[in-house]
Amino acid sequence: xxxxxxxxxxxxxxxxxxxxxxxxxxxxxxxxxxxxxxxxxxxxxxxxxxxxxxxxxxxxxxxxxxxxxxxxxxxxxxxxxxxxxxxxxxxxxxxxxxxxxxxxxxxxxxxxxxxxxxxxxxxxxxxxxxxxxxxxxxxxxxxxxxxxxxxxxxxxxxxxxxxxxxxxxxxxxxxxxxxxxxxxxxxxxxxxxxxxxxxxxxxxxxxxxxxxxxxxxxxxxxxxxxxxxxxxxxxxxxxxxxxx
Numbered sequence: 001x002x003x004x005x006x007x008x009x010x011x012x013x014x015x016x017x018x019x020x021x022x023x024x025x026x027x028x029x030x031x032x033x034x035x036x037x038x039x040x041x042x043x044x045x046x047x048x049x050x051x052x053x054x055x056x057x058x059x060x061x062x063x064x065x066x067x068x069x070x071x072x073x074x075x076x077x078x079x080x081x082x083x084x085x086x087x088x089x090x091x092x093x094x095x096x097x098x099x100x101x102x103x104x105x106x107x108x109x110x111x112x113x114x115x116x117x118x119x120x121x122x123x124x125x126x127x128x129x130x131x132x133x134x135x136x137x138x139x140x141x142x143x144x145x146x147x148x149x150x151x152x153x154x155x156x157x158x159x160x161x162x163x164x165x166x167x168x169x170x171x172x173x174x175x176x177x178x179x180x181x182x183x184x185x186x187x188x189x190x191x192x193x194x195x196x197x198x199x200x201x202x203x204x205x206x207x208x209x210x211x212x213x214x215x216x217x218x219x220x221x222x223x224x225x226x227x228x229x230x231x232x233x234x235x236x237x238x239x240x241x242x243x244x
Contacts, residue, residue: 001070004036007191011184012064018171019057026199027166028061030207033200035069035097035141036193040205047119047142048164049106049150051216056168058145059102060182065143067186068193072097078104078144081118084111090128092118095136104144109151109159116158118142149219165213 016025031048034041050058066073074096080088091099099118109115117124118138125133152159173181185192 002190009191032196052168107148
């Protein structure tokens with residue numbers, strides 16, 4: 001319902017600059033620009049998790065993405081994917097461009113297989129109730145909002161190199177102003193898409209190729225968290241023995 005165009009996007013700018021810091025906002029806009037460009041989606045093995053407290057605007061960007069890619073979106077259940085639920089792949093039967101969950105949970109991630117396959121844009125077997133399994137070739141980008149940190153299991157899980165974690169700033173707007181901005185964003189979609197495309201092209205398709213979600217790892221991996229907290233002691237050049 002819109003065309004790419006260079007146009008003012010004051011409502012979007014006000015909203016995003018409040019809810020996210022510059023670096024966190026950049027991650028999301030890079031991901032949206034990747035989808036708008038379209039040429040590098042298949043080779044970009046990533047998925048996005050927006051993690052924060054209730055009421056911090058995590059779902060706001062997902063509602064904007066819904067408007068930007070209307071007709072190309074499916075809704076998935078991350079918890080079912082992470083626990084190997086039999087029919088979890090049914091959400092991907094139409095090979096959507098974008099898969100969204102506004103309130104997901106990967107805090108008890110028992111099986112990484114499906115998430116790795118989907119974020120890696122592989123061909124998966126879709127299992128629907130009453131239907132014989134069939135293969136679907138995916139180029140779907142997953143976006144999930146959550147209140148709980150993703151459980152990072154080990155370095156071989158594939159999650160570490162696929163996850164791009166995003167955190168709201170915890171800055172908020174008054175209700176009346178927030179809903180006014182949301183209402184008017186529908187008139188800025190062409191400018192928003194162009195802006196995100198510019199962000200993506202300026203950063204390049206490999207901007208997050210070696211990205212590691214260190215903050216998310218620290219939240220769920222006790223050993224990593226301890227070593228990070230003691231990093232200065234290890235960096236001072238002195239030997240560390242058992243009595244230290």
